[in-house]
Amino acid sequence: MEASIINGTTIASDLRTSIAEEALSLTRRGTQPGLAVILVGEDPASVSYVTAKEKACDENGIYSREIRLPGDTSEKQLLDIIRDLNTDDQIHGILVQLPLPEHIHDEHIIEAISPEKDVDGFHPVSLGRMLQGQSTFLPCTPHGIIKILEAIEFSPSGKHVVILGRSNIVGKPLANMLLSKGKWGDATVTVCHSRTPNLKDHTIQADLLIAAVGRPKLVTEEMVKPGAVVIDVGTNRVPDESKKSGFRLVGDVDFDAVKKKAKAITPVPRGVGPLTITMLLFNTVQSAKNTLEKKIQSSR
Template identity: 60%
Template sequence: MTATIIDGKAIAETMRGELAEKVSRMKEKDVVPGLGVVLVGDDPASVSYVTAKERACEKIGIYSEEHRLEASTSEEELLALVGSMNNDPRIDGILVQLPLPKQIDENKVLLAIDPAKDVDGFHPYSVGKMVLGQETFLPCTPHGIVQLLLRSGAETKGRHVVIVGRSNIVGKPLANLLLQKSEGGNATVTVCHSATRNMADIVRQGDIVIAAVGKPEIIGADMIKEGAVVIDVGVNRVEDASKKRGYRLVGDVAFEAVSHKASMITPVPGGVGPMTITMLLYNTVQSAQRRRLATDID
């Protein structure tokens, strides 16, 4: 068996096309969705990510307002900026890029964001509503994974999903979404982590295996049952002298070996990654629709 590749780039591009059409119809009603992005410092990965978000906004017609602050910015200054964006009618979504410098309390900053503009889905208000199954902003990477499963035709209802990793960003919210009584949910979910005993035996039970631990190729073929669907969230740098950059990117899954046992699998890069920014755009458009339009635009 050779697994079908779940092409995250293609699915993300399709969704962005759908969003661009919706934004175009919103503009006919004089509504332009707006995203405010704050970057503190010059971490290369964060700079690259923020730049990609700006390009994505421009491509589908979203107004993007970027604030690049010095690494020495105080917590008080950042909170004042967040407060300003909370009150700015042009801004429908606020994203403060993490991590922040050590002099700034990340939790305090996230709590300062108006839940009505929490397009990252990290505010406790959003998390609580998600757990209760109420309408809210869903965290981007977990929601993107659900969309990958839905749009690739991978059935979740009644399936046993094993998630390896329990972070607040991926593992925990994803487990909750997959448990929901909704399309893309209704699964039986097991979460494995660093204290799990006999992890390989548990992972082998998964009809769907989702790896999100940040350890290169920790999930081998011996941990995957024949025909399982495998979603690889990890992005890890591995030294490789044959590459111009001196490294290559690999996931948490041993792709080559596992692809001969799985029925479907996401690559790294090009799998989950493109979906994260796409769902941020989705949430921003959704926010503008909720806040500024009396009726839905499908």
């Protein structure tokens, strides 16, 4: 029996309905959620992501301000823009599209964003709060994966989770979230990476296998435990002359082979991707809600 295909687009759509309703409610109370997206340079993938984020904002009642800068923008110029946005009452979330040009230090830019507007969840303050189990903005892709697990009613509690990839964007924060106490945590988590020997020895034990390394079809059928849930975060462009673009997107998992063995699996595209943008919207609305609550408290 083949795996159930997890439709990330449908899950995201359901979540966006409630996000749009809350955005409308906040707007009627005088606080329309606002997101500023900064793009430096013309990286094709980044341009595509920024365009999708802007469209998602428009469709869900969120004010979107796109700031496109040339690739030779200095780090100081970018920092000055962020500082202005930090004090802009119309903006509740600031997102700087990564990767940045080599002459700009990612960590300097991320740390310059006010933690109150860090809707990407990458600021050291946000990550520290997450590690301590405090309320904060959670990184969007890991949070989206949790929402997928909720939607398919798969609790990782007591399960063995194997994560392929140790990035600050997905692997590390996701491991922490799955280790945390609660229904959508309490897992035993193994994190594998490029220096992990005998990768199959680890993946074959996973009740939940999450691939986030950026290597096309790294995970093969023989690496997957029968009945496992497989979440494919990879988005890789491979040449395909049959496509107008000249390429097609594939994940880190050999989808056609693994779906014959897994219990459930996310496709690429239309798997994790839609949830990443959705949780960005979620965080932006939450930031606007926080701002309104502070205004109400200060007026009392």
